[in-house]
Each structure stands twice: as C-alpha cells, then as structure tokens.
Amino acid sequence: MAEQGLNAASVGIPGAGLGWTLGVILRTWHEQVEAAVSGLPHGPRGYQILSVVGHSDPPTQAQLARHLNIDKTVLPYIIDALVDDGVVERLRDPADGRVRRIAITEHGRTVLAELEAKVRAAEDTVLGRLPGTAREAFVANASRLAMMIHAAHPTVDPCLELLDAVGGE
Amino acid sequence: MAEQGLNAASVGIPGAGLGWTLGVILRTWHEQVEAAVSGLPHGPRGYQILSVVGHSDPPTQAQLARHLNIDKTVLPYIIDALVDDGVVERLRDPADGRVRRIAITEHGRTVLAELEAKVRAAEDTVLGRLPGTAREAFVANASRLAMMIHAAHPTVDPCLELLDAVGGE
DNA sequence: TATTGTTATACTCTATAACTATA
DNA sequence: TATAGTTATAGAGTATAACAATA
Numbered sequence: 001m002a003e004q005g006l007n008a009a010s011v012g013i014p015g016a017g018l019g020w021t022l023g024v025i026l027r028t029w030h031e032q033v034e035a036a037v038s039g040l041p042h043g044p045r046g047y048q049i050l051s052v053v054g055h056s057d058p059p060t061q062a063q064l065a066r067h068l069n070i071d072k073t074v075l076p077y078i079i080d081a082l083v084d085d086g087v088v089e090r091l092r093d094p095a096d097g098r099v100r101r102i103a104i105t106e107h108g109r110t111v112l113a114e115l116e117a118k119v120r121a122a123e124d125t126v127l128g129r130l131p132g133t134a135r136e137a138f139v140a141n142a143s144r145l146a147m148m149i150h151a152a153h154p155t156v157d158p159c160l161e162l163l164d165a166v167g168g169e
Numbered sequence: 170m171a172e173q174g175l176n177a178a179s180v181g182i183p184g185a186g187l188g189w190t191l192g193v194i195l196r197t198w199h200e201q202v203e204a205a206v207s208g209l210p211h212g213p214r215g216y217q218i219l220s221v222v223g224h225s226d227p228p229t230q231a232q233l234a235r236h237l238n239i240d241k242t243v244l245p246y247i248i249d250a251l252v253d254d255g256v257v258e259r260l261r262d263p264a265d266g267r268v269r270r271i272a273i274t275e276h277g278r279t280v281l282a283e284l285e286a287k288v289r290a291a292e293d294t295v296l297g298r299l300p301g302t303a304r305e306a307f308v309a310n311a312s313r314l315a316m317m318i319h320a321a322h323p324t325v326d327p328c329l330e331l332l333d334a335v336g337g338e
Numbered sequence: 339t340a341t342t343g344t345t346a347t348a349c350t351c352t353a354t355a356a357c358t359a360t361a
Numbered sequence: 362t363a364t365a366g367t368t369a370t371a372g373a374g375t376a377t378a379a380c381a382a383t384a
Binding site for chain 4: 060061062072073076079096097098099100
Binding site: 017018019020021022023024025026027028030033044048051068069097119123125126127129134135136137138139141142143144145148149150165 | 186187188189190191192194195196197199202213217220237248262289291292294295298299303304306307308311312313314315317318319321335
C-alpha cells in the first residue's frame with residue numbers, strides 16, 4: 001500500500017502515449033461540463049447541439065448528426081428532449097418536405113447564454129493549469145488540427161469556410 | 170442537397186467548443202490506432218495496457234485500472250485475453266498474496282515493438298497535418314496538461330516523478 | 339475491517355435494420 | 362431509386378453488487 005503510482009520507468013511513454021493524453025483531457029472536460037450543464041437534457045451532448053443551433057442558421061438533423069458525429073438514430077431522442085425543454089423547435093423546410101430544421105427558441109437563447117458562461121468556467125478549471133501562452137497555443141493548435149481533420153473527412157460536412165478563417169493548408 | 174456543411178456563422182464556436190475539438194482528434198486517433206493494432210485483443214485498450222506493462226515494472230491490476238481509467242471489473246477479461254495471446258503473464262507478489270502483477274513476456278516485447286512502430290505511423294497520419302513546430306508544441310502542451318490533471322486527481326496514482334520530468338508547477 | 343481480484347448482473351450508449359414520407 | 366427522419370431491436374461497452382482470498 002506504500003506505492004500507489006506507476007514506476008518512473010514509464011517516462012518514455014507517459015501513461016500510454018497520445019491516446020492516454022487526449023483521453024485524460026477529454027474525460028476531465030466531460031466531467032466538468034457535465035456538472036456545469038446539469039439540468040439540460042443529455043448533458044454535454046445536448047449542450048453541443050444547443051450551442052451549434054444557437055450559433056448558426058437552423059441546420060437539419062442530418063447536418064447536426066454529421067457535424068457532431070452523433071448517429072442519426074439517436075438524434076430524434078435528444079431533439080425530442082430539447083424540444084420538451086423548450087430550448088429548440090423543429091421547423092419544416094418549405095423547400096424540402098423531408099427535412100426538419102432545428103432552431104433555437106428565445107428561451108433557448110437565454111439558457112444557452114447562462115450555460116456558456118458556466119462551460120467557460122468549467123473549461124477554465126481544466127485548462128487553467130497551463131500558463132496563459134501555453135494554454136492559448138494548445139487550444140489554437142487543437143482547433144486547427146480538429147478542423148483540418150474534420151474538413152478532410154469524406155463523410156462529414158466540409159466546413160471549409162471555417163478552415164479558411166483559421167489558416168489550414 | 171447543394172449545401173452539406175454548417176453555416177460559417179459558427180466561426181465563433183468552431184464545431185461546439187473544446188469538447189468538439191478534442192472529440193474529433195481523439196476519435197481519429199482511436200480509429201487509426203484500432204486499425205494499426207488489429208490482431209491484439211481489445212484493440213487500443215489492449216495496446217495501452219501492453220505499452221504500460223512493457224515500459225514499467227510489473228504493475229498490479231489495481232494500479233493499471235487507476236492509471237488507464239479502466240474499471241477494475243473489466244480488467245480481468247482484458248488481461249485474460251492478453252495472457253491467452255501470450256504477450257503478458259500474471260505474477261504472484263511474494264510480499265502480498267492478494268495482488269497479481271502483470272508482466273510482459275519475451276514474445277510480448279517483440280509484439281509491442283512491432284505495434285509501437287505501427288502506432289507511430291498511425292499517429293503521424295493524425296498529427297501530420299500540423300506543421301512540425303505546431304505539432305511538437307501541441308503534443309508537449311497536451312502531455313503536460315494531462316499529467317498535471319492526472320497528478321491532481323485524487324483517485325488515481327500520483328505519477329509525480331513524471332510530472333517533475335516535464336515541468337509541472 | 340479494508341483491499342485485491344473475480345464473477346454475475348444490470349444499465350447505458352451505440353450500431354443495425356426496417357419503415358414512412360418526401361424527392 | 363435515393364434521402365430525411367423515425368422507430369424497434371440487438372450489440373458493445375460500462376457500471377453496480379456481491380463474493381473469496383488476503384492483509
């Protein structure tokens with residue numbers, strides 16, 4: 001019981017490489033944000049949807065599924081819960097009777113504003129351990145990398161405008 | 170069907186913030202590494218265990234579970250599969266009859282060496298989109314952050330020696 | 339009494355398939 | 362024929378609870 005940690009011989013491969021590193025950070029983010037957005041249905045998932053819907057023209061469910069990498073078969077349940085909560089609504093597209101566009105409601109905007117403040121605070125507790133410049137560099141590099149990956153992925157939406165705005169190659 | 174992507178209005182919150190960013194990167198890592206280590210039981214999970222065991226003194230199962238954030242009840246199944254594969258073995262600890270220390274076998278060392286080369290290549294396809302300096306900065310910052318989080322987490326192993334080697338505060 | 343390892347069970351999340359309505 | 366959305370079902374992954382062995 002004296003020794004609880006792993007031997008220092010693992011310095012060469014801290015934890016177990018990049019996957020361990022990203023896993024630790026993402027898991028912490030998830031825990032913090034889950035606590036921050038408790039109340040909203042489906043926690044971080046529901047928040048991500050509300051956030052996208054709140055900052056873009058009403059997307060279709062298929063677009064949301066592709067963008068957030070959520071299976072299209074689980075989206076209806078989450079959307080239903082968010083509609084019941086009164087933060088989003090389903091709009092019929094006059095141009096295409098098949099699609100349902102997800103729009104944020106007025107109430108949803110106020111909820112989103114509150115949650116964004118809480119999430120910012122939650123992310124501060126995660127990233128705040130890094131000095132300012134390192135933190136900014138980390139977020140910028142991660143964003144850039146994720147958007148390049150996302151843009152290159154054949155099955156998901158291009159998001160090329162975003163890429164240009166950030167400087168992908 | 171003309172427009173497939175999301176509106177550029179979401180530039181302010183690319184995707185849906187930090188969670189989206191880390192999720193995209195980690196998911197891509199997982200896909201690539203899963204393909205790279207196919208053959209080893211339990212894919213990336215099995216690889217992470219083999220990697221830790223191959224680079225440290227034989228840890229107990231409880232230590233492995235805490236370090237890799239795997240529930241202690243699923244570890245026996247994974248270890249069983251790795252033992253059946255002949256890459257690790259369970260050793261009894263002379264000092265404590267309860268614990269089973271997991272050690273890599275000779276065969277396991279050759280398998281690990283091969284897999285590490287494949288994983289390095291897989292990670293290159295993930296991170297290779299970033300220019301060299303940005304990539305190094307990203308990995309260094311991510312590592313540092315993850316180790317600080319890990320060290321601060323009360324329920325997991327301290328790993329303080331690792332932290333010192335990298336420069337935590 | 340607490341801890342390591344194990345097993346069995348239940349629960350959650352995700353993926354598969356099939357159906358409708360539109361195009 | 363193909364796509365958007367929905368539903369029901371099956372599977373993988375994860376957590377909960379209980380147990381034996383040891384400290």
